[in-house]
Amino acid sequence: MRSPLALALVASFSLFGCGDDAGEDPFDVTPTDAQIAYCPGDATDALTRAERALRQLTLEQKAALMAGTAPLPMGGSWKTMSISALGIPAYRMIDGPRGASLVAGHATPFPVAAARGATFDPELERRVGAAIARETRGLGANVLLAPTVNVLRHPRWGRAQETYGADPLHIALFGAAFVEGVQAEGIVSTVKHYALNSIENGRLSIDVLADARTMREIYLPPFERIVKEAKVATVMTAYNSVNGSFASENAELLSILYDDWGFAGFTMSDWMYGTHDTVKAVHAGLDLEMPNPKIYGPALAAAVQAGEVDEALLDRSVRRLLFTAFCYDVGSIEGDRSLVETDEARALALEVAQRSLVLLQNEGGALPLSDEEGFSIAVLGRLADAENIGDTGSSHVNPSPGTVVTPYQGLVARAGSNPVELLEASDPELAEKLASFDAVVLVVGYTAEDEGEGEGSFGAGDRASLSLRDEDLALIEAVAPLHERVILVIEGGSAVVLTDVVEHVEAIVMAWYPGVEGGTAIADLLFGDVNFSGRLPTSFPADEAHL
Template identity: 40%
Template sequence: MCPQPTTVRPADDAGEQRERRVDAALAALILPDKVGLLSGAGMWAIAPNPAIGLGRLVMSDGPVGVRGEHWTPDDPSVQLPSPTALAATWDPALVRTAGRLLAQEARRKGAHVLLAPTVNMQRSPRGGRHFECFSEDPHLTAEIGTAYVHGVQDGGVGATVKHFVANDAETDRYTVDNRIDERTLREVYLAPFEAIVKRARPWGVMAAYNSVNGATMTEHADLTAVLRDEWGFDGILVSDWFAARDTVRAARAGLDVAMPGPATVYGAPLVAAVRDGHVPEAAVDAMARRVLRLAARVGLLDGADPVVAPAELPTAFDGRALAREVAARSFTLLRNEHAALPIDPAAVRRVALIGLAADEARTSGGGSATVFAEHTVSPLEGLRAALPGGVELVHAI
């Protein structure tokens, strides 16, 4: 990567008092305790440390809803339309409100960090998770992603922008080495991350599985330097789940948290690497400090005020109403031949609705974006409710 000018940023929004508390907590830890902050104690959480007043830090999948730790129909989630639909509203203010709703959901489910938004590019038809992404356009993705992060963090929950970077196609997603020239990398793939980091100041970024120009993203010291030194990112860099592969290379590259746990490339192997001189303890200190800073920001470090005080948390969002508004605002009508829409019930006697998805609605993709919704209205069900009884509705697969 060619050197770029350092970005000058305003003072940390956490404040000097919070940073002093973080430094004091770090100073009270010995090496194994510091390393204990750098990976999960289980699938979704970093273990507490009562000796320094640190609570249990819980992460949750997104981005269309909040799963929580226990993904079950017994605890359904508010499900928003896909992020592609969010972007199709072209309305950052609405998206910021959606982010605040997701923060409310995260707090209800006991999560402090939302693993979202996904700001990869929809640039290949083989991208199996495009429904999680906003757009094929870096500018639109940056605008919507910035609003999303602002909204989530307005609600006192950390947003984790993912997947850094160039994790844009499904084929060999875990192992592919994407070869990208620097101009394309910066103007297309890095551009949304850069805008979001500089403007929304997310508290987390997730490192992807893939490699870029020969180095895996959990071990990519050059791109981590762009993220931190050039853009001024001060949050945690967390691996995608099971993406961290090598203890020394990941630690020296600045990967803060290797998820999940307890079996991980950090833990005991990292303690040994420090004691053997392969990883400087100062690097572990920097990683642990960033984890403690995140905990302080979300209110999990005693003696440090959270970024958003409990009395200031936005609440009482109507999830159903907001999801419906986003869905309605996301529709784009490309052509309305013969003024077919809107349907005039007085002028028609019979309506045909064709396709399996009309009855078996597919409202989310797979992977980490699936949540159990409280209720789903299929197109067939919705039209039956909307049309008067005198209009026949015929469905065929």
């Protein structure tokens, strides 16, 4: 005997013209208004093809389509199953928020999302989304696992660099622009991590408690706008639980997504550790388990055979997966390395970096630096000549060797024939040497060793402190009394407590993780070739006790 859900689904398809008397093609369907708005191609054709393929699938094939194929990326991307005989293509997925990810090969690392949020220019972010999408296509993938639009609840969050700031509207506007840029290039965009994900240490087990008003007014608005206005194709669930239920099997969260917001795409789990219970997940509405089958695939087919899951639930998810695949014609995308690490992408990365730097202090005319002949600059700090482009977790981007411009390299190139020298703080003659320079630039801050993706990844997790490292503070204290024109450049993904720093130096610049052309951008702004226009997208507290 068929369940009420199965009967309801059959009835709905009869209304859409799926019955035996539906005309010449028994699989013709009528898409909803939401599906038409969501689909960049022909929604009727995509839905018809999805229905035709669905009705030829076995139970085992349906269950297999609802999971990725391997725990590790294959051929540069994470994949789902394809069935060529039925015209079903594979999804090929890569991260991420600041460029096509490490697993796919060399690509352009853009400034991190926190830096891009500091531009306060969503149209610029739309261009970034489009540029990353083109590199995604060039690397042979058809799904980009970005953007991250979780609200920055605490500035020590390790993945603060992946989101746009602390304000829900600001994040929503930037996330929507990014998605629109990506999907305009024919690449499927994935908004993540749904929902209330704002901690790395303990992220796999933490239960986030929030009432309806808190969720609806603070944590869900970015997702809502991106679903309703940007028509995002996919939504990735979070690792954490929300009010006692893991996000990937949270019926309330997924009901808000599909029923309240009219989401017409599909949902996927976060990687490796994001799924837990077969029956709960499929009933809640999770469509795809990534990157490999643990609770779906054979386990899901077995649950149907045991009477624990109605096969109509699999039909619902597979229909969503196929509809999106055909809407975006994902099977037509092939790799083309000429689209990757282009001059155009590099120029855009430079423009974004230039627009993102924030001038926090400028006393006594320390900036801009002078073009006067002979003007000399001393450069110090452990990050002065480091390729520091952000986290080494899932968002890690791998540029071709030697393509990242460090702050020191940028200053040398900009200064031309004027002297720029990299000094060591341990030099016993440092005081004498500094006296001969017209300005001193210190480059300090954070790296992937301090902050990044956490538990279950290769990242550092949540930052231990908002203060600079002890060695950075020691450098500032040692150098500042030796010169009257000290410029402090800080790299990092979130807020920094600067109370003990501001009185020691003349100028302070927040440079974030500025991407492949970061050093060029830093030099451009320090010399005044480009005006500072970045603004902080999150508060920098005067003291950690304020948090």
